[in-house]
Amino acid sequence: MTNSAPVIVLVDPQLGENIGMAARAMANFGLGELRLVNPRDGWPNERAEVAASGAPDILENVQVFDSVAEAIGDLQYVVATTARARDMVKPVSGPKAMTAELQKRIGNDQKTGILFGREKWGLTNDEAAHADHLLTYPVNPEFSSLNLSQAVLLFGYEWYSASDAGGEVEGGVPDHPDRQPATRQELVYFFEHLEEELDKAGFLRPPEKRPSMVRSIRNIFHRTELTDQDVRTLRGIIVSLTRTFAGGEGR
C-alpha cells in the first residue's frame, strides 16, 4: 500500500471520533496510511477505535509525529486542504483534478500526502506553506465548514471513483527518470541553511516580520518543485556566496 495512494495526515486532531471516522472512510475507499500530528488526547485512543468500526489495520499502523515537518519528511509532493482562499501563490484544485495529479505522481513513483487541519480552524498558514498544492472542495459558501472525517471521506471517494474507472488513470512516463523531486527533509535542511545565513546577515528583520519573510521565501522555492540536484546546487550557491567575502573556508 505504501506508494499506491496518498498518505493522509491529520494535523492536531481534537476528537478521537473524527480520527476513527477518518480511518473508516479511508478503508471505504482504499486509502491505507494514516499519520497524526499531535493528537490532542494522545495515542492510541479508544474513541477512535470505536468510531473506526472495523478498520483496525489502519489504526494499528498509525504513525504519530510532533510536527508537520516531521510527518511529511519523506514525502515528495504534499497537498494541503483548505476551506478558504489564502493569500498564497500556490495552485488550487478541486478533488477531481487533485486526484488526477496525485495519480500521475504516484505513477511516477513519487510519495505523496494530504494534510487535513484541526477541526475548528483547519491548517495555519505556516502549515499550509509546506504544501505544493492546495485542495479545496465545492461546498455551499453559506455553510462551508466540513467535518474533518467528511473531508477525508470526500477525497477518498474521488480517489476511489477515479481508480475504479481504470482506463482514466493516467499512467505516464516519468519526465526525468533520473531526477526525483527533493524530499521534504532535503528542502527543510536547505531552508534552515538559507535562513541561518540570512539571520547572520541581518536580512530577516525586524523580528516581527521574520515569520512572513521566511514564509514568502519558502514559498518561492516550494512552487518550483525542486529536484534533489536542484537542492544541492542551491546549497552550493549559499555556501559559495557566504564564503566569498570571508576570505577563508567559511562553514
Next chain:
Amino acid sequence: MTNSAPVIVLVDPQLGENIGMAARAMANFGLGELRLVNPRDGWPNERAEVAASGAPDILENVQVFDSVAEAIGDLQYVVATTARARDMVKPVSGPKAMTAELQKRIGNDQKTGILFGREKWGLTNDEAAHADHLLTYPVNPEFSSLNLSQAVLLFGYEWYSASDAGGEVEGGVPDHPDRQPATRQELVYFFEHLEEELDKAGFLRPPEKRPSMVRSIRNIFHRTELTDQDVRTLRGIIVSLTRTFAGGEGR
C-alpha cells in the same frame, strides 16, 4: 427550498450524532429538508444539535413520522440507498447518474426524496420496496459499510457538484492582482547579479562547465514563475549573503 432539492429521509436512525452530522452535511451541500422515521432516542435530540454544528434551521424544521409510508406520502419519486445488490427488479444507479435523474424530475416539478437506512443494517426489503430507484455508491468491496451521515454527505456532494454553484475549482495559481510575473528583463538582471557574485566566489568553475552550470541555475528559477516581488526578495538575499562576511556595507 422545498422543491429545489430531494428530501432526505433517515429511517430508524439510532445515534443523535449521525442525525446531526447528516444535517451538517446537508447544509454543506445545499440540501434543506430532513425527515426522520422513528428516531430511536426521540426528537428533539441534544446530541444531534451539538453534532449539527451550526446547521440549526435544518434541525428546527425536521419532521418526524411513524413509518416510511407516511414519511414519503407526498413524494412523487423515491430513491432508496443500498449497500448491496437486492433481489428486486428496480433500476440501480450510482450517485452521479442518480443526481442527473433527480435534477430532471425536480425540473419537471416533481417532489423527490431519498431513503437512508439504519446504521447497522440499512433498509429492509419492505422499506426499499417503496422506492422507484436504488442508489448505491462505489465503495471498496472489502470494507463497504458507510457511516450514515457519510452516505448522506456523498449524495449531497454529488448533488451540489452537479448544480450551477458547485463547479470544481479549476487548477492553477489564483490571481493576485498585486503580484505580477516578473518581466524577462527583471529576470535577466537577477541572473546577471547572481552569476556575477558566483563568478567572484569561484563557484562557476571550471570554465568549460560554466555554460551548463549557468543554464541549470537559470532553469531552477525559470520553472517557478517568479513574481516581481520574488525577484526583489531574491536579489535582497544575494546582496545580504555576499555582504555579511565583508564586514561592511558591501555593494
